[in-house]
Amino acid sequence: MNHKDKRRTVCVSSQVFCAVGCKFCATGANKFEKNLSCQEIIEQVLFVNRHLKHKEEIVTNIVFMGMGEPFLNFDEVIKAIQILKDEECLGIGARHITVSTSGIVPKIYAFTDLNLHTRLAISLHAPNDKLRSELMPLNKRYPLSELMKACDYYTQQTNKRISYEYVLNDEPEISAL
């Protein structure tokens, strides 16, 4: 993503397709194939960085918002973050890396406890459990009350804000809920 300022953001994938099956997501409509390795995740960023170098630009920001649920490939994603932050690699500042999750609650606690200083985004997409469970079946396992407790833990421990993602839908049957 090219921003008006010098920020250049790469949206990376952590899996090939996804087992979470959110109703609004083309990735989730396909059968989960595999977790990407740490190397495969990093290569996505290096590929774009090589391309940008021709224009004398570099990757400045990374968002884990591509294909897959990053917290279902936790270890490889964390390894990739640690390497991408390292000055020997790209030295991307922790505050410029965002991990977006559909709400894998135990991993939100684990991610918080690692104290990586990276940012967290939550795919929220609904104001109540009824609609969220319809749109995101994962909500039946990790309902909003549990998700919000984990989010509170993250903000209290890290003193950082969370970004919430929300797809707006004007369909009458959804708006009426």
Ligand code: SF4
């Ligand atoms: S977790 Fe993300 S990638 Fe997976 S189905 Fe939901 S929106 Fe799509």
